[in-house]
Amino acid sequence: MINAIVKCTKLQKLTPEVYKLSFKSKKIAKLSKPGQFLNIKISDSFLPFLRRPFSIYDINGDIVSIIFNVVGEGTKVLAKKNIGSNLDVIGPCGNSFPFEKIDNNKNLFIIAGGLGVAPFPFVTRYLQNYKKIETLLGARNKSFIVKNGLKNISVATEDGSIGKKGNVLDLLKSKKFKSIISNSIIFTCGPHKMMHAIAEFAKSKNIPCFASLECDMACGIGLCQGCNMELKNGSTKYILVCKNGPILETSQIKF
Ligand SMILES: Cc1cc2nc3c(=O)[nH]c(=O)nc-3n(C[C@H](O)[C@H](O)[C@H](O)COP(=O)(O)OP(=O)(O)OC[C@H]3O[C@@H](n4cnc5c(N)ncnc54)[C@H](O)[C@@H]3O)c2cc1C
Numbered sequence: 001m002i003n004a005i006v007k008c009t010k011l012q013k014l015t016p017e018v019y020k021l022s023f024k025s026k027k028i029a030k031l032s033k034p035g036q037f038l039n040i041k042i043s044d045s046f047l048p049f050l051r052r053p054f055s056i057y058d059i060n061g062d063i064v065s066i067i068f069n070v071v072g073e074g075t076k077v078l079a080k081k082n083i084g085s086n087l088d089v090i091g092p093c094g095n096s097f098p099f100e101k102i103d104n105n106k107n108l109f110i111i112a113g114g115l116g117v118a119p120f121p122f123v124t125r126y127l128q129n130y131k132k133i134e135t136l137l138g139a140r141n142k143s144f145i146v147k148n149g150l151k152n153i154s155v156a157t158e159d160g161s162i163g164k165k166g167n168v169l170d171l172l173k174s175k176k177f178k179s180i181i182s183n184s185i186i187f188t189c190g191p192h193k194m195m196h197a198i199a200e201f202a203k204s205k206n207i208p209c210f211a212s213l214e215c216d217m218a219c220g221i222g223l224c225q226g227c228n229m230e231l232k233n234g235s236t237k238y239i240l241v242c243k244n245g246p247i248l249e250t251s252q253i254k255f
Pocket residue numbers: 037048052053054055056066067068069070071072073074075076115118119213214215216217246
């Protein structure tokens with residue numbers, strides 16, 4: 001993990017709601033693994049005071065990208081960055097998805113809700129020779145669906161503006177996947193309510209499921225104790241999401 005001042009090389013809109021911001025950093029590009037995140041100081045002023053965490057969306061050569069939508073003060077400022085403006089980035093932070101759990105006979109279900117899609121183009125790039133990926137995207141409407149860099153995509157939206165009308169759990173339970181689900185592993189990221197439902201489904205099918213958790217963070221590197229979370233059971237009852245996560249097996253998570 002390093003702390004670097006980097007220059008914004010591109011800011012583009014992927015959809016009416018979703019921005020992609022890129023910067024150049026040879027070191028961060030080299031160190032990063034899929035699932036890890038960056039803790040970004042959005043501006044030089046005190047507002048917003050705390051850094052904001054963003055999953056690493058993709059790495060292409062030395063170019064590192066994140067995606068976001070505007071939800072509050074920090075993302076509002078980020079959406080107005082100019083090419084060449086400085087960003088103070090700490091990363092890569094946290095753990096990566098557990099690729100050692102995948103073998104070539106298993107199907108990998110990537111299941112994302114809204115901007116929870118953010119870590120998965122990097123996951124897909126990392127697994128480029130892996131054939132058995134199914135990607136399930138769910139969102140409020142088509143403005144939150146980002147398909148770039150993903151494989152074998154099925155989509156559900158709450159308003160039916162693209163894909164099936166419904167949610168990702170409806171997709172997962174659909175006929176299309178019935179015959180392959182028992183020999184699968186799930187990587188998921190999105191709202192906790194959605195991940196909880198996916199986790200319950202995985203439990204009922206007795207298949208492993210790993211979720212990338214979201215919570216408010218401050219330091220992002222295990223110092224402030226601001227992101228501690230109680231586990232369901234086990235010897236270590238509390239963990240720091242920024243340090244021991246953000247990716248955990250769902251059987252450990254107290255949703
Ligand atoms: C490990 C990790 C990776 C993340 N990756 C991404 C990403 O790739 N793209 C992305 O857009 N967002 C991501 N997030 C969420 C992102 O960090 C927050 O959306 C961001 O901090 C909001 O900052 P803000 O100043 O704009 O909003 P704030 O002013 O801080 O908050 C505005 C509103 O959003 C709510 N909010 C803030 N943070 C979260 C959160 N984490 N979950 C749910 N609600 C929240 C607040 O309660 C408030 O209502 C990630 C979070 C974590 C922990």
